[in-house]
Amino acid sequence: MDLAAIIIVGARQEEFDGAGNSQRAEAVSESFADIPLALLDVVGKSVVHHVADRLRCAGVEAITALTTEALCEPTVPPDRQLQPACRPADDTWRAAEEAFSAYADEGVENVLLLRLGPYAEFDLSDLLHFHRSRRQNATLIFDRNGPLDAAVVQAVRRNDAAHLIRNGLRVSRVPAEPYVTQAYVNRLQSAPDLRRLGQDALLMRCDIHPQGHELKPGVWVAERARIHRTARVLAPAFVGAHAKLRAASVVTRCSTVEHHAEVDCGTVLEDTTVLPYTYVGTGLDAAHAVAGFGRVAQLRRQAEVEIADSRLLGTVTASATWRTVKSAASLAAYLPVQAVRGLLRGGRRTQPATPAPTDAELPAPRQRPGTLEPTPEPLAASNQAPQFANDFAVVRRYGNE
Amino acid sequence: MGTSRPVIVKRMPDRINLQQAREFCREVQPLLRSDRPQLVFDFSTVHRMDAAGVDMLLECMAEVMKHDGDLKLAALSPQAAVVLELTRADRLFEIYETVSDAVRSFSGFLPNAMRKYAEWGVAATASESGDDTSSKIAA
Numbered sequence: 001m002d003l004a005a006i007i008i009v010g011a012r013q014e015e016f017d018g019a020g021n022s023q024r025a026e027a028v029s030e031s032f033a034d035i036p037l038a039l040l041d042v043v044g045k046s047v048v049h050h051v052a053d054r055l056r057c058a059g060v061e062a063i064t065a066l067t068t069e070a071l072c073e074p075t076v077p078p079d080r081q082l083q084p085a086c087r088p089a090d091d092t093w094r095a096a097e098e099a100f101s102a103y104a105d106e107g108v109e110n111v112l113l114l115r116l117g118p119y120a121e122f123d124l125s126d127l128l129h130f131h132r133s134r135r136q137n138a139t140l141i142f143d144r145n146g147p148l149d150a151a152v153v154q155a156v157r158r159n160d161a162a163h164l165i166r167n168g169l170r171v172s173r174v175p176a177e178p179y180v181t182q183a184y185v186n187r188l189q190s191a192p193d194l195r196r197l198g199q200d201a202l203l204m205r206c207d208i209h210p211q212g213h214e215l216k217p218g219v220w221v222a223e224r225a226r227i228h229r230t231a232r233v234l235a236p237a238f239v240g241a242h243a244k245l246r247a248a249s250v251v252t253r254c255s256t257v258e259h260h261a262e263v264d265c266g267t268v269l270e271d272t273t274v275l276p277y278t279y280v281g282t283g284l285d286a287a288h289a290v291a292g293f294g295r296v297a298q299l300r301r302q303a304e305v306e307i308a309d310s311r312l313l314g315t316v317t318a319s320a321t322w323r324t325v326k327s328a329a330s331l332a333a334y335l336p337v338q339a340v341r342g343l344l345r346g347g348r349r350t351q352p353a354t355p356a357p358t359d360a361e362l363p364a365p366r367q368r369p370g371t372l373e374p375t376p377e378p379l380a381a382s383n384q385a386p387q388f389a390n391d392f393a394v395v396r397r398y399g400n401e
Numbered sequence: 402m403g404t405s406r407p408v409i410v411k412r413m414p415d416r417i418n419l420q421q422a423r424e425f426c427r428e429v430q431p432l433l434r435s436d437r438p439q440l441v442f443d444f445s446t447v448h449r450m451d452a453a454g455v456d457m458l459l460e461c462m463a464e465v466m467k468h469d470g471d472l473k474l475a476a477l478s479p480q481a482a483v484v485l486e487l488t489r490a491d492r493l494f495e496i497y498e499t500v501s502d503a504v505r506s507f508s509g510f511l512p513n514a515m516r517k518y519a520e521w522g523v524a525a526t527a528s529e530s531g532d533d534t535s536s537k538i539a540a
Contacts, residue, residue: 303479309451
């Protein structure tokens, strides 16, 4: 085996300065709803799985993903878990050292250590070529903005690896020339970065491909997604597996609805990520947001707030049986109410009273063809309900439509 | 030039759920039913708000409009702002950054508007051309 990889997820406890001194990192959370962003889904798969897929495509077969036990695979049901499954560990950094030793014992030549953290699409073969040509024990990976918390280490150099791991993959034991990549990088520090990664995936700015069929240009729909015939999905957009878009809902402007999420009637999603197993209530307007796990990150306000009202934002249960039982119960509760309402109304439908129009609400006067004079309207008509012209239309714009 | 009617500032409770919303609604009912009420709801301390809070605001707004008054919101906390935006209720209210801005807006709007029209000389030209703009402003 030539190269193995160890991916450490959500273990940023400390910030390291240039001299290797640790400081508490309060400003950068790298999480949403206390879940590391790397474990959240972006166009159908979690970031850690996108990274693992990318490594596998580059020929790396041995991959270990480590995260704390509490955070292990929060959104992926057991039947959909992909390889590598995140291995739970109380102390991920210590577990990383053990995994490194195991790979060294297996005879691996080099080990790629990654912390997610930052998502970077560096060229792996170019990195290995650089590492070998410099004959370095460990090569740190940087972009123009700083370290990417990643390094390639010779497997026989266990002390170098241990020093790197204990310093958050930022400081090498022996000074070495870093590998500076020019490739796509998203530091995934906060919810806006997660949203941007989703946008970039839909706009093909990075190598992440949406996990679904491209029904029409820019619209990806995964298997078993249910979209009501009156719902509108405007490109670019993504609807994940088993997701539900109910009547008159609109998904537009790089919005992504992840697997098992549900968007209720009339709700508009604009530049929004709906995380897995999230229910978005009826008639809402979510714009520039990340929603899920009972929280909404409003990107323009740079605020993350908790929504306790399940009518606005709720959670869909992961168990299919329980979902079916809940649906049957809600149907059983709905039908008798509608039957009683129908009986009480007695089949009569009353027209709502139309308010008398004010001056401002009156329709624009029609013009005679070829003149600038408005056509005189009968006086009585102005005091009745507003009469709109046949060609009068109200339009709301979504995207290019 | 200011209005003679008072502007009443009402601080919202920390949590606006169904129960709190009902209590608050009961509390402000006499204010809403006064003649041409001018109200400002201060949201600075709101930490949690749900759909019942939005319903309550809409009810208050409807009641105020019935009595030819106005209801404005001020100092929205991030939680309240996100909920109002999510439910599209933010479009129905005038929202100000601070309570003092909201209070000032009650007395400031009409004279400023009149001053602008006077500067542009719109009133004079409008009366000549038969437009009814000036009569609307005077009213």
